Amino acid sequence: MLLETDVAVIGGGLVGISVAYGLAKRNVQSVVLDESDGAIRASRGNFGLVWVQGKGLALPAYTGWAMRAVEQWPELAARLIAETGIDVGLTQKGGLYLSRSPEAFEQRARDLAAVQQRFPGDYEFDMLDNAAIRKRVPEIGPDVVGGSYSPYDGQANPLRLLHALHRGYLARGGRVLSNGGATDIGQRGDKFVVTTPGGQVVARRIVLAAGLGNATLGQMLGVGIPVKPVRGQILVTERVPPIFDIAIEQVRQTEDGTLMIGGSWEEVGFDLGTTFDVTRRIADDALHFFPFLKDVRIMRSWAALRIITPDAAPVYEEVLPGAFLVTCHSGVSLAAIHADETAGWIADGAIPDAMRDFGLRRFAGSQ
């Protein structure tokens, strides 16, 4: 099979499909090349936070980008429900990050103050003690020191988001090749030729949006792309009546009543296993934060791999003329802006100068 298209988006996780959906909205013809069912996908194992707080500590430009991204989320959610009938369960009622020790609480306060100080606009956050949290979340444990609150944060259902973006993209004439793992990328004249088990795709532009697979795609193009896996283990409880109406980074209630508890941060390579020691530690933290959980049953656990750059912030870079790298750790939080502005850069064929802080050059010398 030989397929010609304007843009080949390599990777059909949240990042690739957000960009492809945005291209389709602009009537740019594209094909999404994705691997088959056994592939490693962060998009199917994440926590579903739509989050700003803390972003930008290592890369100040990321704060404003994340704030713009969450501001655009309601429009994306409304568009997806209108176009696909899928409600992605967005709520944006603020977010809480709990600290287990006084030292952790103080460090959090310093970090958010640093983010606030470097941000050129308004950046609100509050450090809440136990009594202040209790007013909003009466179930908080008596020994919890406190936590940080941000009004910008929220949550959504990440699996429905992935499904809705795929459905919306297909409805606008997009095409997904699910036997489309790229094994080679060559150039013929001013076009790219992407080889996959399902055949070749010829495209004027390509988007490298393959998550952890971007490192291999970079090798095909002779470009170093520093992404590494960081494992997160998550526990899920049985359904319980509504408890929290705000998003909490460590324990969040989904719209169907289950509680998601997470997640670890482990550098163990491409290992997707769950381990007893880590799930026990996660459960122990959760019991400290919310003692009522001792009566709630854990139903399942899983692990997924985060896609982490050296500063954990996104990368947007035209690695070769016409070849755009889009990768990040927060593909849920950034979905709306990827489906709009980022898709616009690909459609226009250039990443704006204003985004240069997000380029690969910032890692020069650190690889």
Ligand SMILES: Cc1cc2nc3c(=O)[nH]c(=O)nc-3n(C[C@H](O)[C@H](O)[C@H](O)COP(=O)(O)OP(=O)(O)OC[C@H]3O[C@@H](n4cnc5c(N)ncnc54)[C@H](O)[C@@H]3O)c2cc1C
């Ligand atoms: C435990 C955990 C919790 C998280 N919590 C949150 C959260 O609360 N909020 C948030 O915003 N983000 C969260 N994330 C991050 C979020 O899940 C990711 O940022 C997002 O899923 C990344 O999407 P992606 O498309 O880049 O990668 P993936 O979902 O990994 O998708 C990459 C795709 O590329 C395909 N691919 C790979 N190689 C090739 C190739 N050669 N050719 C074609 N296709 C290829 C793969 O098959 C896959 O489908 C979390 C992640 C984890 C692991």
